Amino acid sequence: MTVLELRNVTKTYGGFTAVDGVTLEVEQGKILSLLGPSGCGKTTTLRIIAGFVSPDAGSVRIGGDDVGKLKPYERNVGLLFQDYALFPHMTVSQNVAYGMRYRGTRAAAVPSRVEQMLSLVQLAGMETRYPNQLSGGQQQRVALARALATDPKVVLLDEPLSALDAKLRLELRLELKEILRIVGATTIVVTHDQEEALSLGDEVVVMHAGRIVQRGTPTEIYRTPADKFVAEFIGRSNWFQAVPGGEMNQSLNSYITEEGFEIRARAAQSNRSDAALCVRPEHIELFDGAAPEPTHDPEQNILAGMVLDVAPLGPDVHVVVELPGKRRLLAIRKNVGRNPGVVSGQPVRAYFQASDVLVF
Ligand SMILES: Nc1ncnc2c1ncn2[C@@H]1O[C@H](COP(=O)(O)OP(=O)(O)OP(=O)(O)O)[C@@H](O)[C@H]1O
Numbered sequence: 245m246t247v248l249e250l251r252n253v254t255k256t257y258g259g260f261t262a263v264d265g266v267t268l269e270v271e272q273g274k275i276l277s278l279l280g281p282s283g284c285g286k287t288t289t290l291r292i293i294a295g296f297v298s299p300d301a302g303s304v305r306i307g308g309d310d311v312g313k314l315k316p317y318e319r320n321v322g323l324l325f326q327d328y329a330l331f332p333h334m335t336v337s338q339n340v341a342y343g344m345r346y347r348g349t350r351a352a353a354v355p356s357r358v359e360q361m362l363s364l365v366q367l368a369g370m371e372t373r374y375p376n377q378l379s380g381g382q383q384q385r386v387a388l389a390r391a392l393a394t395d396p397k398v399v400l401l402d403e404p405l406s407a408l409d410a411k412l413r414l415e416l417r418l419e420l421k422e423i424l425r426i427v428g429a430t431t432i433v434v435t436h437d438q439e440e441a442l443s444l445g446d447e448v449v450v451m452h453a454g455r456i457v458q459r460g461t462p463t464e465i466y467r468t469p470a471d472k473f474v475a476e477f478i479g480r481s482n483w484f485q486a487v488p489g490g491e492m493n494q495s496l497n498s499y500i501t502e503e504g505f506e507i508r509a510r511a512a513q514s515n516r517s518d519a520a521l522c523v524r525p526e527h528i529e530l531f532d533g534a535a536p537e538p539t540h541d542p543e544q545n546i547l548a549g550m551v552l553d554v555a556p557l558g559p560d561v562h563v564v565v566e567l568p569g570k571r572r573l574l575a576i577r578k579n580v581g582r583n584p585g586v587v588s589g590q591p592v593r594a595y596f597q598a599s600d601v602l603v604f
Pocket residue numbers: 257261262280281282283284285286287288289436
């Protein structure tokens with residue numbers, strides 16, 4: 245069942261279009277991440293749903309009803325916004341109870357609901373504290389409890405974890421996901437943090453210049469990006485500018501890069517005279533460049549170079565390979581075993597499959 249529906253929503257400021265014909269549906273109980281670079285219109289979209297910004301055109305429906313004429317507090321949405329802080333003069337309990345006053349919750353039902361919410365966010369026992377007596381993470385949990393207390397049809401989260409340090413952010417991310425699942429909240433979360441968007445969302449919507457450029461599961465967005473923008477924006481990649489060098493057999497195509505390398509891609513031949521080839525660093529395998537070269541598999545690309553840098557970054561090792569023409573290639577391998585054959589200054593061969601080359 246569709247709970248939230250945006251149809252052709254547009255918002256301009258002066259001559260600038262911040263949100264450009266956004267159409268979006270969110271199903272009951274699903275978490276949708278809105279992801280995109282700064283200024284792409286994420287927050288404006290969220291504010292339009294919440295009722296803080298009125299669109300120039302288009303409609304917003306919540307639970308099937310057009311909410312265009314309703315005030316924010318009449319919309320049955322739960323908000324956790326960056327700048328929507330706790331009330332400093334109210335206790336934890338009062339903060340959580342705040343929204344219920346406007347939503348017609350019976351006064352007698354409020355204390356038990358507050359208790360239920362605080363136990364959900366693991367803050368039972370902190371009812372009488374004031375926000376300045378809480379850590380940043382605890383404050384965000386209270387804000388989440390406040391957002392969920394009215395049992396809203398839609399929950400809107402804008403950069404909910406951005407104020408926290410990296411470790412806490414990760415912990416709270418898992419907790420947030422679990423809590424949203426427990427209450428079955430239909431949620432839109434706005435973040436500019438890719439990892440957060442990909443880990444929280446059942447689906448991810450990528451925005452660029454006010455428009456939706458792709459919607460898909462986190463895996464679809466990463467593995468089959470709709471265009472060059474999405475491929476560049478999500479994850480790391482190595483890019484080659486190339487011209488088609490001919491079809492080898494059905495859907496195995498050869499390209500010649502501007503540096504003169506031949507790269508084969510198992511993808512539809514680009515009609516354009518120039519193509520952008522993308523290879524994710526985790527798809528590149530590295531082998532000792534001094535060892536004899538094995539028989540060449542037509543599905544495999546091999547580029548020979550020198551290891552320029554080896555950086556062990558916790559679970560991963562980032563290896564920069566310098567190819568002829570000073571062209572650099574990033575390969576990421578797991579930080580396990582002894583990583584034979586990868587030593588700075590030594591010759592190396594980089595392998596990647598034709599099926600792992602994306603063509604735009
Ligand atoms: N009240 C306003 N007046 C004029 N321009 C605005 C206003 N609000 C937003 N904009 C502009 O609209 C564009 C989209 O802003 P928005 O806040 O939605 O982006 P965002 O994707 O959330 O970015 P960020 O990740 O930086 O928060 C930006 O270029 C912004 O400057």
